[in-house]
Amino acid sequence: MPEIQFDKKKIKQIVPEIQAPNHTVVGGTVSGFSYISGSITYIDDMIVNLESVVSQNPSISGVVTPTIDWMKITKQKMSQNRIDLLSIGKSDLAGYEKSVKDYEELIDNLEVKEPQIQIFFEENPIIIDRGIKKLIPKKSFGGERFPDFIAVLHNDNHILIEVETPTKKIFTREGHPTSEFSQADQQIQDYLRWANEDKDFLRKISRKVPLPNISVENTSGLLIIGMSKNLGSEETRKLGRKKFECKNYVIKTFDELLSENQQVIDIIRKHSKR
Numbered sequence: 001m002p003e004i005q006f007d008k009k010k011i012k013q014i015v016p017e018i019q020a021p022n023h024t025v026v027g028g029t030v031s032g033f034s035y036i037s038g039s040i041t042y043i044d045d046m047i048v049n050l051e052s053v054v055s056q057n058p059s060i061s062g063v064v065t066p067t068i069d070w071m072k073i074t075k076q077k078m079s080q081n082r083i084d085l086l087s088i089g090k091s092d093l094a095g096y097e098k099s100v101k102d103y104e105e106l107i108d109n110l111e112v113k114e115p116q117i118q119i120f121f122e123e124n125p126i127i128i129d130r131g132i133k134k135l136i137p138k139k140s141f142g143g144e145r146f147p148d149f150i151a152v153l154h155n156d157n158h159i160l161i162e163v164e165t166p167t168k169k170i171f172t173r174e175g176h177p178t179s180e181f182s183q184a185d186q187q188i189q190d191y192l193r194w195a196n197e198d199k200d201f202l203r204k205i206s207r208k209v210p211l212p213n214i215s216v217e218n219t220s221g222l223l224i225i226g227m228s229k230n231l232g233s234e235e236t237r238k239l240g241r242k243k244f245e246c247k248n249y250v251i252k253t254f255d256e257l258l259s260e261n262q263q264v265i266d267i268i269r270k271h272s273k274r
Contacts, residue, residue: 043075093268099124100261107166107227107254114165118148121163127261128222131155147191147221150214157218160191164225166254171235177242181225185242188221188249195219221249228253 050068054061106112106120118137121128125135131153138146149161162184170181177185196216231239243251 040075040078043071043078047071047075093265096126096261097265099126100258100265103127103261104258107258110167112165112167114163117163117165121149125151127257128161128224129153129159130264147188151222152214157220158214159220159222160188160195160249161222161224162188162191164223166227168226170226170231170239170253175234175238184223184225185251188223192219192221192248223249223251224254224257225251226253227255229255 047068050064050071054064054068103120103124106116122135122137125132128135128149128151132151133154134152136150136152138148138150141150147160148163149159151159151161153159164180164184168180168184169178172178228236228239239251239253
């Protein structure tokens with residue numbers, strides 16, 4: 001049998017330990033339940049495989065067993081975190097469902113304006129991400145050069161957020177990116193580039209609003225624009241390719257956000273019945 005080496009540090013990177021979220025977070029992040037459940041299944045499979053390897057080659061037990069033990073402990077913590085997430089989700093489900101319903105009505109309004117969207121997000125940051133601890137609007141920084149929001153997450157990461165409207169077109173009739181989409185896309189890239197190249201940028205905003213842990217390494221971007229339901233199959237494919245090409249920022253449509261939140265509600269309900 002060939003020699004088998006186990007890199008515990010690498011395994012920890014692949015299957016990170018997940019901390020239980022703050023009590024104000026409903027259901028953790030968008031994929032909190034599914035991510036933890038998937039990770040537990042993944043760890044279970046690895047434990048079974050590693051135990052099988054050890055049974056076939058007891059001589060490597062001293063190397064592999066500590067890793068198996070670590071995985072079992074991690075699995076227990078993840079299982080408890082999943083229970084914590086479920087408890088949090090159930091306790092605040094009614095309020096969360098109302099926020100999601102209000103959001104659906106808002107983005108279906110063909111007359112909705114960008115300020116209305118921004119005010120709604122200020123009051124309901126949970127719609128953007130369940131992991132947001134604080135959502136800071138650009139008016140707090142006193143300048144137009146800033147993104148619409150800077151989100152501070154519970155894991156101390158930050159998101160620079162640019163918000164457009166559901167009615168803005170992403171592609172022209174000819175299938176090319178619209179000027180509005182291209183401009184918004186360029187803006188979010190400029191904000192991230194600014195944060196990367198202008199070191200004073202992070203220090204300046206930290207003086208105006210407490211962001212002691214913000215850095216280039218823990219900052220990403222998010223652009224919210226348009227509606228997926230208004231895209232044809234070819235446009236959907238092009239947007240998917242554009243999303244794939246994004247390196248340190250994400251593009252989401254308004255109804256894509258809606259779908260993600262509805263999925264969280266479905267997951268909470270499903271686990272509540274167990």
